[in-house]
Amino acid sequence: DIQMTQSPSTLSASVGDRVTITCRASQSIDSWLVWYQQKPGKAPKLLIYRASSLETGVPSRFSGSGSGAEFTLTISSLQPDDFATYYCQQYNSYPGTFGQGTKVEIK
Amino acid sequence: QITLKESGPTLVRPTQTLTLTCTFSGFSLSTSGVGVGWIRQPPGKALEWLALIYWYDEKRYSPSLESRLTITKDTSKNQVILTMTNMDPMDTATYYCARSGYYSYYFDHWGQGALVTVSS
Numbered sequence: 001d002i003q004m005t006q007s008p009s010t011l012s013a014s015v016g017d018r019v020t021i022t023c024r025a026s027q028s029i030d031s032w033l034v035w036y037q038q039k040p041g042k043a044p045k046l047l048i049y050r051a052s053s054l055e056t057g058v059p060s061r062f063s064g065s066g067s068g069a070e071f072t073l074t075i076s077s078l079q080p081d082d083f084a085t086y087y088c089q090q091y092n093s094y095p096g097t098f099g100q101g102t103k104v105e106i107k
Numbered sequence: 108q109i110t111l112k113e114s115g116p117t118l119v120r121p122t123q124t125l126t127l128t129c130t131f132s133g134f135s136l137s138t139s140g141v142g143v144g145w146i147r148q149p150p151g152k153a154l155e156w157l158a159l160i161y162w163y164d165e166k167r168y169s170p171s172l173e174s175r176l177t178i179t180k181d182t183s184k185n186q187v188i189l190t191m192t193n194m195d196p197m198d199t200a201t202y203y204c205a206r207s208g209y210y211s212y213y214f215d216h217w218g219q220g221a222l223v224t225v226s227s
Contacts, residue, residue, distance in 0.1 A: 001170065034213040036154075043203055043217035044154065055215070087154055091213045095169040098154040 002026050002090050006099035012107040019075040021102045023088035028068045032092040035064055035073045038101075039084045047086075048073065078104070109133035111143075111204050111218035119194045119225050129187040129204030129218060136162055136182050142207035143187040144214060145178065147200040155200075159212050160187060167212070196225045 003026035013019050023033065031051040036044035046055045048064035051071055061076040075082055083106055088099040115127035129143060136143060144159035158178040159167045168176050177190045187204060201222045205214035 034208075038154075043205075043220055044214075045217075046213070046215050049208060049213060049215075089154070089156070089213055091208075091211055094167050094212065095156040096159075096212045097156060100153045 001095060002029060002093060002097050004088055004090055004097050004099040006086075006088060006102045008102060009100065010103045010105060012105045013078050014107045015078055015080060017078045017107075019078050019082075019104060021073045021086055021104075023066075023071045023073070023099050025069040025071075025090055025092075029090045029092035031067045032090055033064075033066070033071050034089050034091065035062075036087045036089065037082075037084045038087065044087060075104075109206060109216045111206065111216060113202060113204050113218045113221035115202075115221055115223065117222060117224060119198075119223060121195060121225060121227055123194050125189075125191045125194050125198070125223060127189045127191075127202055127204075127221065127223075129189070131185050131187070131204075131206065131218075134206060136160075136180055136185070136187070138162055140209040142212065143180070144205055144207055144212065145187075145189045146203045146205060146214065147198075148203070148220075149197075149200040152200075156212075157202075158189060159207060161207075194225045199223065199225045 033051045035048040038044040052064045085101045085103045111131040142161040145157040160178045201220040203220045205217040
């Protein structure tokens with residue numbers, strides 16, 4: 001299986017901050033990566049697919065970049081609704097492994 | 108509007124077999140490019156990809172669980188069924204079903220999840 005490693009595990013930030021989360025794959029996955037947002041007690045929500053394509057309806061403050069084995073999710077100006085846990089997932093090869101998650105907390 | 112909903116037992120005894128049903132609407136599993144999969148999440152932990160079935164009945168499993176998993180579909184009922192044998196307390200988790208992206212295996216629409224506890 002391809003291993004996905006996110007950093008940091010927890011991030012403390014304030015409303016309005018620019019936030020960056022990193023996801024590294026144990027081997028190249030081209031651009032076959034998605035990002036999800038998950039709030040407590042809720043199902044994950046797709047934010048970004050193919051590393052940098054914004055899912056319909058997702059605010060433009062979210063952006064994704066990267067290719068190969070290193071990827072980033074950036075929130076340009078953190079909003080109160082963005083405090084959540086974020087997961088990356090690769091879909092280059094089965095199974096579609098997830099990262100361990102990054103929790104974005106209020107500072 | 109696309110919706111998915113998981114149903115099944117909330118409590119399973121160790122060694123028993125778990126059967127979960129995903130009932131969906133707003134799309135058809137007979138349409139090219141479509142798949143439905145299962146993902147689980149132990150309490151306080153990360154997501155784990157389990158299995159996926161495509162419109163043409165190809166099935167994919169997590170290698171670490173493949174011997175215990177079976178995924179099937181009933182296109183006429185808009186349902187996908189997951190069975191997991193020999194349940195263990197470590198299998199306690201919220202189990203989600205989700206629709207896969209077009210010709211892919213990430214997930215663009217998710218069910219609300221079903222918490223399954225394995226305990227004697």
